[in-house]
Amino acid sequence: MVVVVVTKKYLIAAVFLIVWVEQVFAETANKVKIIYNAVSQKGSGGYQVIDESQDQDIVVQEPMLLLQVGLDEDIFMHGMFAYDTWTSASDKAFDDATSASLLHRQERESFNLGVTWDKKTHGLSFTLGQSSEWDYKSNYFSVGGYHNFAQDNFSIAFNYSFYDDQTKLFDVSEDETKDFESKKTEAMAFDMSQILTPTDLLLFGHHVITQTGTLEGTLNTININGTRTEEILPNFKLRQASYVKWIHSLDEEQALHLSYRSYNDSWAINSQTFEISYLKSLMDDEAYIEVFFRHYTQSQYSNFETSFDSSQEFMTSDADYEKLSSNQIGFFYNQEMEVFDYEAQFVLGVSHYERDNNLSYDTAQISFGVSF
Amino acid sequence: MKLVFLLTIILTSCANVKQIDRGRLASKIMQPSTNAEEKLFLNEVRSFREASVGGTVGAVGGGCGCN
Numbered sequence: 001m002v003v004v005v006v007t008k009k010y011l012i013a014a015v016f017l018i019v020w021v022e023q024v025f026a027e028t029a030n031k032v033k034i035i036y037n038a039v040s041q042k043g044s045g046g047y048q049v050i051d052e053s054q055d056q057d058i059v060v061q062e063p064m065l066l067l068q069v070g071l072d073e074d075i076f077m078h079g080m081f082a083y084d085t086w087t088s089a090s091d092k093a094f095d096d097a098t099s100a101s102l103l104h105r106q107e108r109e110s111f112n113l114g115v116t117w118d119k120k121t122h123g124l125s126f127t128l129g130q131s132s133e134w135d136y137k138s139n140y141f142s143v144g145g146y147h148n149f150a151q152d153n154f155s156i157a158f159n160y161s162f163y164d165d166q167t168k169l170f171d172v173s174e175d176e177t178k179d180f181e182s183k184k185t186e187a188m189a190f191d192m193s194q195i196l197t198p199t200d201l202l203l204f205g206h207h208v209i210t211q212t213g214t215l216e217g218t219l220n221t222i223n224i225n226g227t228r229t230e231e232i233l234p235n236f237k238l239r240q241a242s243y244v245k246w247i248h249s250l251d252e253e254q255a256l257h258l259s260y261r262s263y264n265d266s267w268a269i270n271s272q273t274f275e276i277s278y279l280k281s282l283m284d285d286e287a288y289i290e291v292f293f294r295h296y297t298q299s300q301y302s303n304f305e306t307s308f309d310s311s312q313e314f315m316t317s318d319a320d321y322e323k324l325s326s327n328q329i330g331f332f333y334n335q336e337m338e339v340f341d342y343e344a345q346f347v348l349g350v351s352h353y354e355r356d357n358n359l360s361y362d363t364a365q366i367s368f369g370v371s372f
Numbered sequence: 373m374k375l376v377f378l379l380t381i382i383l384t385s386c387a388n389v390k391q392i393d394r395g396r397l398a399s400k401i402m403q404p405s406t407n408a409e410e411k412l413f414l415n416e417v418r419s420f421r422e423a424s425v426g427g428t429v430g431a432v433g434g435g436c437g438c439n
Contacts, residue, residue, distance in 0.1 A: 241426030
């Protein structure tokens with residue numbers, strides 16, 4: 001079964017590459033881009049970790065390949081392949097305590113393939129995707145479209161995504177992995193943008209997400225009077241986020257992006273997010289730098305406890321559900337250049353994230369893309 | 373938030389900037405999604421460390437059992 005799935009995956013990739021090669025010399029928009037993402041996290045407040053260490057250290061590396069093939073002036077195919085690998089302290093603790101996987105290092109493969117029809121004033125897009133890892137797998141599709149109005153002053157976009165996921169939890173008392181259980185996610189996004197003045201652009205939108213099925217974390221545990229067992233969460237969640245973003249040109253070479261997001265869900269968690277970015281154009285707009293700061297604060301999930309005295313209907317000690325706030329600061333350098341007469345783009349990004357319940361991480365990203 | 377949306381609609385309903393006046397808006401630093409493909413990863417990482425999703429590109433709580 002695994003061989004069939006892998007073969008199908010590479011067959012699709014091969015077809016995609018053949019189409020891509022055939023189109024390389026056509027006067028259409030072809031693009032290939034490689035991104036390397038990395039995260040290094042330190043954390044000592046993970047009450048959900050099975051061995052009581054609360055250790056949430058993790059290192060993630062993710063190389064990613066993006067392809068775009070123009071079929072004609074308006075239609076192009078696009079695809080993505082990503083390979084994640086990570087070593088985490090909580091996985092190791094879990095493996096040591098239960099012999100669950102004995103991996104100590106896990107990996108995830110994901111890919112998607114889609115087609116977009118873009119007439120510049122309106123367009124449609126369709127994407128199919130899949131990802132798989134040891135205790136989680138997903139098949140998903142998304143469809144979206146947009147239309148501009150009033151000589152492109154106003155734009156409205158809609159996107160619908162459906163994730164048919166399966167998650168494998170661990171039975172702590174039996175010391176064995178359970179079978180895959182279903183988790184389904186539907187997401188609808190309504191996004192709009194409006195040009196306000198020759199130097200101001202406003203974006204706003206509302207996203208609605210519903211989740212049903214097994215919503216527990218794959219390795220999350222709780223402590224009830226000294227005994228470790230799995231967390232228990234409701235099997236339905238309605239999540240809503242509204243945002244507004246203002247983009248303002250300070251002068252020919254400088255701009256500010258300000259955004260605010262309000263989030264709430266049916267588990268009575270709400271959050272506020274503020275973000276400000278300063279961008280400066282360099283080398284006659286051939287390059288730019290972006291510096292951003294993000295502040296986030298959330299309320300605590302009512303069924304969160306660091307430990308429990310007695311059993312209750314829903315229980316979690318996942319530190320992600322604790323009342324918390326976080327700050328993140330980051331930097332991007334983006335430059336376009338010519339390489340062997342082809343247009344190329346280089347991006348370098350770094351960031352530092354600090355959460356007030358003993359978790360922080362650093363990210364590093366580097367990418368290189370060529371357009372044909 | 374509803375007030376923000378209402379104000380947004382009122383404020384924007386009469387705005388009309390001609391193509392010829394959009395030189396500044398065409399600059400790379402004025403695009404709504406700068407470094408979009410790189411920020412997709414940052415959004416995903418955050419979405420698995422915070423209880424909130426949505427309101428950003430990608431990351432809707434599906435497709436990954438990430439730690």
